[in-house]
Amino acid sequence: MYDATRLSPSMEDYLETILELSEKEGVVRVTDIAARLKIAKASVAQALNNLKDLKLVTQDRYGPVWLTDKGRAYATAVRRRHRILMHFLTEVLGVDPHTAERDACQMEHVISSTTLEHLLA
Template structure:
């Protein structure tokens, strides 16, 4: 995935949130709104954009489901998050809470080359 293939930070956050919420069962707009601390109209607007992009499906006022493409995109973002969090905490000894918060911000802007170099470094 090149930097040019990347979605905006907001879209990536929504996809990652849906992926994580799915682990607890059904995903509804209200769950996404609560998790991201945004309004339900904001979630509805984002879901419409993600539907147009082919990343989610949703019946009117129904559950939200990731498509295969959406699941792949969400997994990519989540993996970046995990790599960054492990690096910040394990190598730089940043507290878990700060590592999580910083990884959440960095994961949307760091390029693939940097992520790959961090992965290589972590394997040593």
């Protein structure tokens, strides 16, 4: 799991979205990210500049977006937290899937690795 200081929840959401789109579509465009997150393309472009500065994504001007190895590791860690929380909320606590999805999306950004590992124990 990626151990650096955590990004903001929105930056983590961008990485997770890029990972999911790259696995599904192969090539990720700004338009795809904007549509998935229901935000303006200009907002995506600004976020991508921040992620590029952190060496988490690469993108040629107006080209597709690619996760770096570091970005892929971070995105994979976010998705792992999400999946563990979804399982816990639905299977252990019996929360309905819609509510569990919404809650997991919030919790994945703040849960500590210690608490997460205890959920797995």
